[in-house]
Amino acid sequence: MSTPKIKSIVEEMVQPYFIEHGFELVDVEYVKEGSNWFLRVFVDKDGGIDLDDCGMISEFLSQKLDEKDPVSDAYFLEVSSPGAERPLKKAEDVAKAVGKNVFITTYEPINGLKEFEGRLLSFENDELTVQTSKKEHVIPYAKVAGARLAIIF
Numbered sequence: 001m002s003t004p005k006i007k008s009i010v011e012e013m014v015q016p017y018f019i020e021h022g023f024e025l026v027d028v029e030y031v032k033e034g035s036n037w038f039l040r041v042f043v044d045k046d047g048g049i050d051l052d053d054c055g056m057i058s059e060f061l062s063q064k065l066d067e068k069d070p071v072s073d074a075y076f077l078e079v080s081s082p083g084a085e086r087p088l089k090k091a092e093d094v095a096k097a098v099g100k101n102v103f104i105t106t107y108e109p110i111n112g113l114k115e116f117e118g119r120l121l122s123f124e125n126d127e128l129t130v131q132t133s134k135k136e137h138v139i140p141y142a143k144v145a146g147a148r149l150a151i152i153f
Contacts, residue, residue, distance in 0.1 A: 009070045010030075010039070010041065010061070010065075013065075017060055023045050023049070025043060026043060026044050027087060037073045038076050039065075040079075041061065041079045043057055043079060044082055048081065049080075058077060084149065085150060087148045091141065093147075097147075098123055100120060100149055101118065101149065101151065101152045102118070102149060103117045104116040104117075106144060107144075110139055116139065118130045121136065128141060128147075
């Protein structure tokens with residue numbers, strides 16, 4: 001089964017459980033590293049996720065995966081927090097990040113740059129406004145290749 005299909009099945013499986021328990025599905029990865037396959041589920045919630053949460057989700061997901069059996073290869077299941085520099089996968093994630101430090105990459109140069117690190121000032125009308133150390137940049141959301149929270153020292 002294809003990686004996008006597996007991701008879609010896992011997302012569908014966990015959504016009702018996550019809604020019931022106040023979790024947010026950040027991302028699902030199904031990747032091969034060396035000779036091993038990994039199914040990684042990144043989860044968050046208000047106040048952050050802890051090891052007990054990860055264990056509870058892992059048990060639930062293991063049971064559901066055994067029932068539905070969407071993955072034919074042997075794999076390792078990992079459930080974890082997305083970390084301090086969590087990816088901003090959806091528009092709603094970007095909207096929640098207003099006022100925080102972000103790292104944005106774009107598909108094509110904007111103001112001569114393809115990477116922007118700074119404070120996300122706003123996300124309105126499908127445009128991000130990022131204040132870097134030098135100036136403000138307005139970035140169309142459609143041109144964003146990747147976005148994540150950033151720890152800036």
